[in-house]
Amino acid sequence: MQTSLKPAHPHGNSPAAEAEACIHVDDLQFTLRRSARRRTMQITVERTGELIVSAPPDVGIDQLREFVSEKRFWIYTKLAEKDRLQRQVPRKEFVDGEGFLYLGRSHRLKLVDDQGAPLKLVSGRFALRHDAKAGAREHFIRWYSERARVWLSGRVADYQSRMEVAPAGVKVQDLGYRWGSCGKGDWLYFHWKTILLPAGIAEYVVVHEIAHLHEPHHTPAFWLRVERAMPDYAQRRAWLAEHGMDVEGI
Numbered sequence: 595m596q597t598s599l600k601p602a603h604p605h606g607n608s609p610a611a612e613a614e615a616c617i618h619v620d621d622l623q624f625t626l627r628r629s630a631r632r633r634t635m636q637i638t639v640e641r642t643g644e645l646i647v648s649a650p651p652d653v654g655i656d657q658l659r660e661f662v663s664e665k666r667f668w669i670y671t672k673l674a675e676k677d678r679l680q681r682q683v684p685r686k687e688f689v690d691g692e693g694f695l696y697l698g699r700s701h702r703l704k705l706v707d708d709q710g711a712p713l714k715l716v717s718g719r720f721a722l723r724h725d726a727k728a729g730a731r732e733h734f735i736r737w738y739s740e741r742a743r744v745w746l747s748g749r750v751a752d753y754q755s756r757m758e759v760a761p762a763g764v765k766v767q768d769l770g771y772r773w774g775s776c777g778k779g780d781w782l783y784f785h786w787k788t789i790l791l792p793a794g795i796a797e798y799v800v801v802h803e804i805a806h807l808h809e810p811h812h813t814p815a816f817w818l819r820v821e822r823a824m825p826d827y828a829q830r831r832a833w834l835a836e837h838g839m840d841v842e843g844i
């Protein structure tokens with residue numbers, strides 16, 4: 595996670611005296627490390643998020659600032675990436691007692707010997723057949739996807755006439771970091787993880803995607819449509835932004 599660039603005028607500035615110092619550019623703070631062995635300037639984003647700029651001894655402070663300034667977008671991207679990685683929830687283990695979300699509630703897993711389907715939700719518990727343990731993740735994804743398709747289709751039916759659209763239908767798949775998208779032919783796509791969210795939040799995802807059938811972009815007209823269908827959407831949207839990542843990873 596490093597980037598380097600040769601200084602534009604390697605000998606244009608007078609050498610600065612400090613060996614290690616701090617420089618501030620906007621809201622970013624850098625530790626400056628100078629080394630006689632360096633020929634180029636380089637920015638490093640540490641694991642901790644600390645920012646280090648390494649430079650040859652003779653690079654002036656203005657040149658350093660300019661270099662850092664040019665790299666700002668890259669730095670913000672790296673910092674956001676680290677923040678996301680640190681918040682990532684560890685993968686689930688498919689053992690007795692592990693909790694799995696379904697519409698915002700956590701259900702404990704129980705391994706069972708005899709059962710028709712490999713995975714079932716029985717009286718509030720997920721029951722996974724012992725011999726299906728190796729493919730447990732796939733069984734969960736299949737189970738979630740099927741539940742999501744049925745549940746989300748129901749919510750779409752609730753909202754579509756009110757929101758004056760007639761979507762072709764609902765498709766559930768892995769959408770990476772997106773909860774939903776609306777595609778060609780007025781199909782609504784949802785991530786299977788949407789069914790892990792509390793019902794009220796998943797419902798906001800539905801309303802959001804339906805509104806996109808009218809307005810492809812997040813314009814004021816788009817948000818107005820969302821608000822008309824769901825007056826308290828802002829709270830749900832804020833919840834999703836804050837907690838959404840918690841449902842990542844099974």
Ligand SMILES: [Zn+2]
Pocket residue numbers: 802806812
């Ligand atoms: Zn959107």
